[in-house]
Amino acid sequence: MVERPQEPASGYTCREVVELVTEYLDGAMTPGERAALEVHLNYCDGCATFLEQIRTSASLAGGVAPEQIPEDVTEALRAAFRARREP
Amino acid sequence: MIGSVEGTGVVSADASLVARLRDGDERAFDEVVSGFSPAMLAVARGYVGARSVAEEVVQEAWLGVLRGLDRFEGRSTLRTWVLRIVANIARDRAVREARSLPFSPSDFEGNDPAVDVRRFRLQTEPYPGGWRSFPSDWRLLPETQVAGRETLDAVREAIAALPDAQRMVVTLRDVLGCPAEEVCEALDLTPGNQRVLLHRARARVRAHLERHFDG
Numbered sequence: 001m002v003e004r005p006q007e008p009a010s011g012y013t014c015r016e017v018v019e020l021v022t023e024y025l026d027g028a029m030t031p032g033e034r035a036a037l038e039v040h041l042n043y044c045d046g047c048a049t050f051l052e053q054i055r056t057s058a059s060l061a062g063g064v065a066p067e068q069i070p071e072d073v074t075e076a077l078r079a080a081f082r083a084r085r086e087p
Numbered sequence: 088m089i090g091s092v093e094g095t096g097v098v099s100a101d102a103s104l105v106a107r108l109r110d111g112d113e114r115a116f117d118e119v120v121s122g123f124s125p126a127m128l129a130v131a132r133g134y135v136g137a138r139s140v141a142e143e144v145v146q147e148a149w150l151g152v153l154r155g156l157d158r159f160e161g162r163s164t165l166r167t168w169v170l171r172i173v174a175n176i177a178r179d180r181a182v183r184e185a186r187s188l189p190f191s192p193s194d195f196e197g198n199d200p201a202v203d204v205r206r207f208r209l210q211t212e213p214y215p216g217g218w219r220s221f222p223s224d225w226r227l228l229p230e231t232q233v234a235g236r237e238t239l240d241a242v243r244e245a246i247a248a249l250p251d252a253q254r255m256v257v258t259l260r261d262v263l264g265c266p267a268e269e270v271c272e273a274l275d276l277t278p279g280n281q282r283v284l285l286h287r288a289r290a291r292v293r294a295h296l297e298r299h300f301d302g
Contacts, residue, residue: 013216015207019200022286026267028278046221050202050293056225056233057293060242061261063234066125067138069145074120077149078113084153085111 011036017047021054101165108156120149123166126263127173130273133189133255134177144180148173163272166265170273189252190276195283201290223301238299245295249288256281257288 012020017040023029024037041048107115124145131141131148151172159168181188208217225233232238246254246262255274259265265273271281 013207014218015202015204015216018202018290019286021201022282022289026282026285028282044218046218049222049224053222053225053293053297054289057242057289057296058261060234060238060296061246061257061292062264063239064243064246064262066258066262067128067132068121069124069128069142073142073146074117074124077120077146078116080150080153081111081113081116 012040014040014044014047017041017044018050021051024051025055025058101161105156105159105161105165119165119169123169126166126170126259126265129255129258129263130170130173131177133251134174134181134186135184136186136251140180141177144177145173148176151176164269167269167272170269174274189250189255190274190280194250194252195280199287201286202294222297225296225300228300232300238296241296241299242292245292246288248295249291253284253288253291256284257292260285261289 017037020029020033020037024034029037041051104115104119108119127145127148128138128141131144132138135141135144148169152169155172159165163171178188206219208214208219210216246257249257256270256276259270259273260267267278267281267285270276271278274281276284
């Protein structure tokens with residue numbers, strides 16, 4: 001594959017694009033910035049792949065089992081909850 | 088207020104849950120304890136570090152929640168309110184133990200590029216700022232490898248190694264799926280600062296995965 005980096009007309013360089021992807025994914029860009037980024041992503045395979053990798057990283061994080069409090073703490077809290085109702 | 092139950096001010100999605108809790112419904116309590124505690128632990132650990140101390144902080148926060156339940160006015164969601172309580176207790180504890188607090192200016196300043204700058208062309212070269220060689224396409228890897236156990240272990244490892252502030256934000260956003268607005272409100276972060284931390288965290292997780300996949 002010939003790796004053809006961005007053309008200057010796009011407004012953003014690849015080095016800039018990699019810093020903007022979270023802003024892009026969170027919908028926090030102005031319409032103009034968003035359009036310029038999308039122009040870049042449309043012809044830069046490197047940045048499109050990078051965006052996909054960030055998406056994959058975020059979605060894989062969603063598969064990590066979250067830490068939970070131990071059962072004895074839950075039990076103690078349940079007791080406190082019951083006690084709350086008692087006079 | 089849209090989405091509120093008349094007279095209570097409690098956001099409707101939470102209204103029945105809060106009513107059940109006030110009523111002493113133990114199943115509702117179990118539901119919120121198992122549902123909210125992972126996010127509370129993530130917040131507490133960001134301030135106090137050790138898991139055992141974080142568990143104490145979460146327990147103390149729940150007792151505070153029980154004491155304050157009748158005063159909950161529903162100006163935020165129940166979970167956000169609970170997360171603010173745990174953040175306050177954890178912050179106090181960290182101050183008492185003279186631990187440095189997350190979200191200090193150094194967490195947002197400085198140059199922490201998402202990708203090693205050596206991977207981009209110099210100003211003096213053709214296509215300045217362009218990739219020297221493209222990142223590899225993980226979609227070409229076997230699905231079993233991308234979503235496999237070793238990959239999840241690598242993600243967990245990468246998150247565990249993050250600075251406290253980044254770990255808190257990426258755990259809340261990407262591991263637990265909290266919306267950006269909630270993270271900002273719970274941790275008193277501006278949307279911009281929240282995004283800086285999330286971006287730096289995701290970039291480090293990505294870089295770790297790249298080493299994991301590409302060898």
